[in-house]
Amino acid sequence: MFETHKGKPMAWSFRDRKINPWLLRLLLLFILAVYKTTAYGEIRTQHQQQEQQQDQRQRHRNAYATMMYMGTPRDYEFYVAIRVMIRSLARLHVDADLVVIAAVDVPLRWVHALEQEDGAKVIRVENVNNPYKNQDNFDRRFKLTLNKLYAWSLVDYDRVVMLDADNLFLQNTDELFQCGQFCAVFINPCIFHTGLFVLQPSTVVFKDMLHQLDVGQDNPDGADQGFIGGYFPDLLDKPMFYPPPNGTKLEGSYRLPLGYQMDATYYYLRLRWNVPCGPNSVITFPGAPWLKPWYWWSWPVLPLGLQWHEQRRQNLGYGAEIPMVFIQTLLYLGIIAVTRLARPNLSKLCYRRTDKNISLVHAGLKLLAIWSILVAYVLPFFIIPCTIHPVVGWAVYLLGSFALCSVAINTFTLPLLHVLTPWLGMFGALLVMACPWYPDGVIRALAVFGYAFCCAPFVWASLVKVMTLEREVFFPILGESSPPSGFNKLY
Numbered sequence: 001m002f003e004t005h006k007g008k009p010m011a012w013s014f015r016d017r018k019i020n021p022w023l024l025r026l027l028l029l030f031i032l033a034v035y036k037t038t039a040y041g042e043i044r045t046q047h048q049q050q051e052q053q054q055d056q057r058q059r060h061r062n063a064y065a066t067m068m069y070m071g072t073p074r075d076y077e078f079y080v081a082i083r084v085m086i087r088s089l090a091r092l093h094v095d096a097d098l099v100v101i102a103a104v105d106v107p108l109r110w111v112h113a114l115e116q117e118d119g120a121k122v123i124r125v126e127n128v129n130n131p132y133k134n135q136d137n138f139d140r141r142f143k144l145t146l147n148k149l150y151a152w153s154l155v156d157y158d159r160v161v162m163l164d165a166d167n168l169f170l171q172n173t174d175e176l177f178q179c180g181q182f183c184a185v186f187i188n189p190c191i192f193h194t195g196l197f198v199l200q201p202s203t204v205v206f207k208d209m210l211h212q213l214d215v216g217q218d219n220p221d222g223a224d225q226g227f228i229g230g231y232f233p234d235l236l237d238k239p240m241f242y243p244p245p246n247g248t249k250l251e252g253s254y255r256l257p258l259g260y261q262m263d264a265t266y267y268y269l270r271l272r273w274n275v276p277c278g279p280n281s282v283i284t285f286p287g288a289p290w291l292k293p294w295y296w297w298s299w300p301v302l303p304l305g306l307q308w309h310e311q312r313r314q315n316l317g318y319g320a321e322i323p324m325v326f327i328q329t330l331l332y333l334g335i336i337a338v339t340r341l342a343r344p345n346l347s348k349l350c351y352r353r354t355d356k357n358i359s360l361v362h363a364g365l366k367l368l369a370i371w372s373i374l375v376a377y378v379l380p381f382f383i384i385p386c387t388i389h390p391v392v393g394w395a396v397y398l399l400g401s402f403a404l405c406s407v408a409i410n411t412f413t414l415p416l417l418h419v420l421t422p423w424l425g426m427f428g429a430l431l432v433m434a435c436p437w438y439p440d441g442v443i444r445a446l447a448v449f450g451y452a453f454c455c456a457p458f459v460w461a462s463l464v465k466v467m468t469l470e471r472e473v474f475f476p477i478l479g480e481s482s483p484p485s486g487f488n489k490l491y
Contacts, residue, residue, distance in 0.1 A: 296393025
């Protein structure tokens with residue numbers, strides 16, 4: 001209630017025109033608009049971004065796919081390899097989705113890194129049971145490779161290029177999406193390789209493959225290679241794939257030119273590529289599992305490993321390994337400094353105050369010295385992060401082995417040259433193998449063989465010298481020609 005200027009009470013009403021009702025309505029509309037903008041603006045923006053990302057993915061009718069599973073000692077190494085391959089494909093601006101078929105036991109932190117940092121689409125799947133795991137010739141590391149069959153279940157895509165993690169892309173290969181229902185490369189003259197193949201996803205084919213697993217289709221190796229090879233037995237008779245210039249997709253099955261799956265061993269014969277059929281687009285690294293290109297020790301044994309690490313340096317970096325390498329480097333430098341300063345005290349271990357059991361002490365001391373030298377050369381190899389850059393890895397290994405050898409040298413007063421002869425031999429072998437001026441792989445192999453032949457006598461002589469541990473050479477009495485009274489030298 002309000003009072004007028006005449007003192008008569010009256011009810012407040014819009015009709016008094018104290019407040020214009022149209023103005024009030026405009027004010028309410030403005031407040032409502034501001035509220036929606038502030039309260040829902042961020043949610044709306046996020047929703048729009050999600051729709052844009054979904055539209056972006058839907059525009060990609062093709063995909064590059066790979067698989068990831070757990071249960072081997074090298075799970076982390078393959079995780080790094082997959083990330084490098086995915087980022088290298090993104091760097092080539094491929095017009096396709098990047099898909100990772102990941103088993104349900106793959107760690108979530110790896111899945112999030114693949115999705116959020118690498119831009120991959122991760123599809124979680126159950127492991128395919130391998131019915132061939134009890135075959136006599138079965139290799140346990142291939143137990144879960146049949147997960148690759150999930151590629152046929154990616155029916156949202158017209159074509160899928162299925163990849164192994166040990167592929168190195170040199171250029172964009174989007175023309176592969178023009179191939180037919182199944183296409184692969186024959187690295188072996190009679191057996192195509194499943195490290196890269198093109199397929200048309202099909203629920204019918206996928207279910208039939210699972211049925212063939214249940215009925216026991218013949219599989220010579222018990223892995224994806226043998227099963228898929230048996231499922232497409234007539235691929236060798238199919239025509240060679242050449243991408244149509246008008247961009248249309250072909251139908252049927254085709255053999256892919258060798259340039260889409262170049263075996264690294266072809267390179268090592270001539271130290272250059274000479275693949276005339278098809279573009280030199282993709283390098284693969286089949287063979288020994290411990291000589292994959294991401295291991296630091298594979299170079300300079302396999303020179304192409306440096307090219308793989310160059311792609312990693314450009315795309316992923318080494319942020320996960322650098323702290324451990326830095327700590328090891330500081331530790332080894334500290335060991336060298338401490339053992340050098342403490343040498344007089346360490347050398348006192350060569351004396352004892354008793355004449356009893358001299359032969360037993362001599363044998364124990366000899367065994368301890370030999371083991372210390374062996375540990376000095378072996379231990380650094382196993383504690384260096386195996387996916388670090390090869391140049392850094394070999395540098396840290398040489399530093400670590402030298403540091404630990406210095407402990408043995410200063411503790412047992414061993415001759416420096418004899419203990420470090422293998423170290424010098426390895427350093428020289430690295431220089432010989434890494435030399436970039438060989439005309440071909442045969443000359444390189446002969447040079448390495450010649451170097452090893454020349455170094456072998458020196459290494460053998462040093463080994464014999466260390467094994468014998470001669471009295472006057474290996475355990476000299478510091479500053480004296482004979483032990484002081486009451487002391488016996490351990491020999």
